[in-house]
Amino acid sequence: MENRPDEWKIEQGLTGASLPVLDMTGPETRAIPPAEVQKEFKDEDAIKAVGDPNELFQMERTGWKGFVEWEEYPEKKAAAHKILTSQSFPGAPEYQMTEIPATNPLLDGERWKLWHSAIGGELTVVPNDSWKIVLEEKHADMLHILQFPYNGEPPKRLVTSKPVTPNPLHFVRNHGGIPIIDKQNYSFLLDGLVSHPQSFTLDELMDETRFPRMKKHVTMQCSGTRRIEQITRYPGKGDELPQAPWAEGAIGTAEYEGVSLKKIIKACGGLIDDGKHLEFFGADTYFKDNECMNYRVSVPWSKVKANEVMLAWNMNGEPLPKIHGYPLRVVVFGYIGARSVKWLYRIKAINAPTRAPVQSKEYLYFPQQVGKYNMRLTDGIQIQEMPVSSAIMSPWTKQVVIHEGSIRCKGWAYSGGGRWPERVELSADGGFSWYTVPPENLSKKRKWTWRTWEFDLPCDVEGWIDVLVRCWDNALNTQPPDVRTAWNWGLHVTSSCHTINLYSVNKKHPATRARLEDMERNQVPLAPITVPLSIPSQSWDDYEKFWRKHDPRDADED
Numbered sequence: 001m002e003n004r005p006d007e008w009k010i011e012q013g014l015t016g017a018s019l020p021v022l023d024m025t026g027p028e029t030r031a032i033p034p035a036e037v038q039k040e041f042k043d044e045d046a047i048k049a050v051g052d053p054n055e056l057f058q059m060e061r062t063g064w065k066g067f068v069e070w071e072e073y074p075e076k077k078a079a080a081h082k083i084l085t086s087q088s089f090p091g092a093p094e095y096q097m098t099e100i101p102a103t104n105p106l107l108d109g110e111r112w113k114l115w116h117s118a119i120g121g122e123l124t125v126v127p128n129d130s131w132k133i134v135l136e137e138k139h140a141d142m143l144h145i146l147q148f149p150y151n152g153e154p155p156k157r158l159v160t161s162k163p164v165t166p167n168p169l170h171f172v173r174n175h176g177g178i179p180i181i182d183k184q185n186y187s188f189l190l191d192g193l194v195s196h197p198q199s200f201t202l203d204e205l206m207d208e209t210r211f212p213r214m215k216k217h218v219t220m221q222c223s224g225t226r227r228i229e230q231i232t233r234y235p236g237k238g239d240e241l242p243q244a245p246w247a248e249g250a251i252g253t254a255e256y257e258g259v260s261l262k263k264i265i266k267a268c269g270g271l272i273d274d275g276k277h278l279e280f281f282g283a284d285t286y287f288k289d290n291e292c293m294n295y296r297v298s299v300p301w302s303k304v305k306a307n308e309v310m311l312a313w314n315m316n317g318e319p320l321p322k323i324h325g326y327p328l329r330v331v332v333f334g335y336i337g338a339r340s341v342k343w344l345y346r347i348k349a350i351n352a353p354t355r356a357p358v359q360s361k362e363y364l365y366f367p368q369q370v371g372k373y374n375m376r377l378t379d380g381i382q383i384q385e386m387p388v389s390s391a392i393m394s395p396w397t398k399q400v401v402i403h404e405g406s407i408r409c410k411g412w413a414y415s416g417g418g419r420w421p422e423r424v425e426l427s428a429d430g431g432f433s434w435y436t437v438p439p440e441n442l443s444k445k446r447k448w449t450w451r452t453w454e455f456d457l458p459c460d461v462e463g464w465i466d467v468l469v470r471c472w473d474n475a476l477n478t479q480p481p482d483v484r485t486a487w488n489w490g491l492h493v494t495s496s497c498h499t500i501n502l503y504s505v506n507k508k509h510p511a512t513r514a515r516l517e518d519m520e521r522n523q524v525p526l527a528p529i530t531v532p533l534s535i536p537s538q539s540w541d542d543y544e545k546f547w548r549k550h551d552p553r554d555a556d557e558d
């Protein structure tokens with residue numbers, strides 16, 4: 001054994017996957033080195049034998065660019081599977097225990113791009129088209145977490161700049177490319193366990209003589225919001241989930257307009273037999289374990305029956321942006337974003353929650369002791385309603401704050417399931433004592449939305465402080481104190497108290513005030529706190545004066 005050039009970093013756990021596993025099951029501990037990278041291969045003949053991609057994976061419907069229907073075509077799925085397993089693709093990038101690149105986009109999604117070009121046909125140009133739409137529709141300052149499939153969130157200063165998020169700043173979570181659907185050629189099918197299966201065009205949905213309109217402010221939250229706090233504590237599920245290392249911006253609020261899904265189901269004569277769940281199909285293609293599929297999830301009928309599921313065509317008074325599901329998406333109030341299917345092409349009434357992977361294999365909330373080697377899907381709770389949570393958008397962690405006894409803070413608070421933030425509290429001492437944000441400093445109270453807030457947090461002390469926020473919802477639920485208490489293998493639902501570290505400089509303290517004035521007089525910049533000050537911290541006169549008045553450092557014997 002010899003030192004490697006990165007020996008110190010490996011020993012400190014800073015190089016991720018290069019550490020050997022220690023097997024302690026025998027009398028001697030055995031080190032198992034990380035596996036070799038898989039060899040590249042491509043079986044051209046096998047791929048060719050599958051057939052012509054332009055025929056196999058052609059445009060499904062006129063005016064639906066980038067849409068391949070997989071769910072009704074097992075042969076098509078089999079062909080795609082054959083292509084994907086007849087060649088190698090690069091592995092998932094390992095950055096959970098190493099540094100995330102300092103670029104925007106943060107991650108490029110190379111594997112997804114290669115999967116799309118490997119399938120070809122209608123999917124060939126999807127990555128390019130999708131990126132063009134991002135540049136057209138989203139704010140220039142969006143943080144592009146993943147270029148393709150596109151995942152993006154607004155920077156902290158813009159997350160809560162308005163209580164209703166402007167469309168260009170609303171976060172985006174995509175599992176595949178963006179289908180470009182022409183409104184004139186649009187319709188969706190409602191079938192399965194309903195009396196009279198039917199298709200609906202947009203004009204039919206918008207016919208107010210048939211269906212009353214519905215307008216509602218709704219907060220959409222990805223269950224991966226604030227995942228980065230879990231990732232930086234401990235890595236978790238190392239597949240597609242960490243492709244969305246969200247900070248606090250995977251949440252947004254908009255006013256949606258559309259119709260209640262309940263009315264549409266009634267128009268089809270209602271559910272029959274043991275119809276109990278509604279399955280939604282999205283027109284995008286999702287790649288998972290060498291399979292191609294449409295994005296698919298379901299919600300229970302009870303949720304629909306309560307008029308809490310909308311088919312929406314407008315977002316903040318404008319037609320849905322392409323990136324948010326144009327021309328029609330589902331909006332499920334108070335559930336995780338994952339259930340609000342975009343680019344809806346089909347709704348199917350079924351008798352049990354869908355077995356599609358997004359519902360049955362992902363968005364699961366595991367107990368803390370469940371992980372890679374002992375996990376069963378049934379150990380996880382399928383996440384629907386999000387618990388109460390909150391976050392501080394300003395200041396940022398590790399910032400130095402000069403103040404006069406209180407620190408200006410801003411952020412959001414939200415609770416799922418139709419509960420709303422009733423009280424927001426902040427602590428400047430790591431969660432020992434809490435100050436309540438006055439109700440007038442919270443944005444409007446609504447059943448299905450977050451509330452943004454502002455607060456001058458009292459703080460006397462000087463130096464590093466832990467600032468925490470917590471919310472109490474109207475059912476008096478609140479948040480666990482620390483990430484560790486809620487850490488889970490799937491890295492979902494980071495609802496622990498959001499904590500930032502600030503360096504407090506309190507100008508109310510005479511010594512601090514004098515020092516800052518001294519610095520200003522001498523034109524000493526407010527350098528980073530880690531850089532030593534270039535002016536003395538105390539005059540020698542003062543120093544000597546102190547010792548003339550006080551006992552010396554060491555005590556004499558009597």
Ligand SMILES: Nc1nc2c(c(=O)[nH]1)N[C@H]1C(S)=C(S)[C@@H](COP(=O)(O)O)O[C@H]1N2
Pocket residue numbers: 170171172173174175176220221222223281282283284295323324336337338339340341342343
């Ligand atoms: N068709 C389709 N619908 C989808 C998704 C998707 O990838 N495809 N992502 C879901 C997830 S996980 C979330 S959090 C929300 C995000 O909605 P937004 O992109 O409009 O903010 O959309 C949901 N609907």
Ligand SMILES: [Mo]
Pocket residue numbers: 173221222223224337338
């Ligand atoms: Mo999500």
